[in-house]
Amino acid sequence: MSVDAGDGDVLTAAVRTADGTGYAAYNERADGSVAPFYVVYADSDRTDRYGYICGACGSLAVGMDPMGRLDCAECDNSRKAAQWDAAYL
Ligand SMILES: [Zn+2]
Numbered sequence: 445m446s447v448d449a450g451d452g453d454v455l456t457a458a459v460r461t462a463d464g465t466g467y468a469a470y471n472e473r474a475d476g477s478v479a480p481f482y483v484v485y486a487d488s489d490r491t492d493r494y495g496y497i498c499g500a501c502g503s504l505a506v507g508m509d510p511m512g513r514l515d516c517a518e519c520d521n522s523r524k525a526a527q528w529d530a531a532y533l
Pocket residue numbers: 498499500501502503516517518519520521
């Protein structure tokens with residue numbers, strides 16, 4: 445994984461994105477078939493959502509279709525829309 449836990453609090457980790465630094469929110473996750481996906485924000489205040497990071501391989505190449513399905517382009521991790529886990533807060 446490319447997550448650097450040395451920056452931010454325990455629930456937020458700085459990650460390298462194509463646009464610079466992003467912040468992965470470990471308490472905002474969606475369960476995937478292999479590992480959870482985490483929401484990534486462009487700022488540490490979590491106001492500007494950047495996308496998702498794959499918890500299995502650390503890739504930011506996670507696509508989301510209009511049905512809410514997540515699919516990692518780098519590994520086999522994926523999430524069906526019905527598997528959204530909003531209870532983990
Ligand atoms: Zn992946």
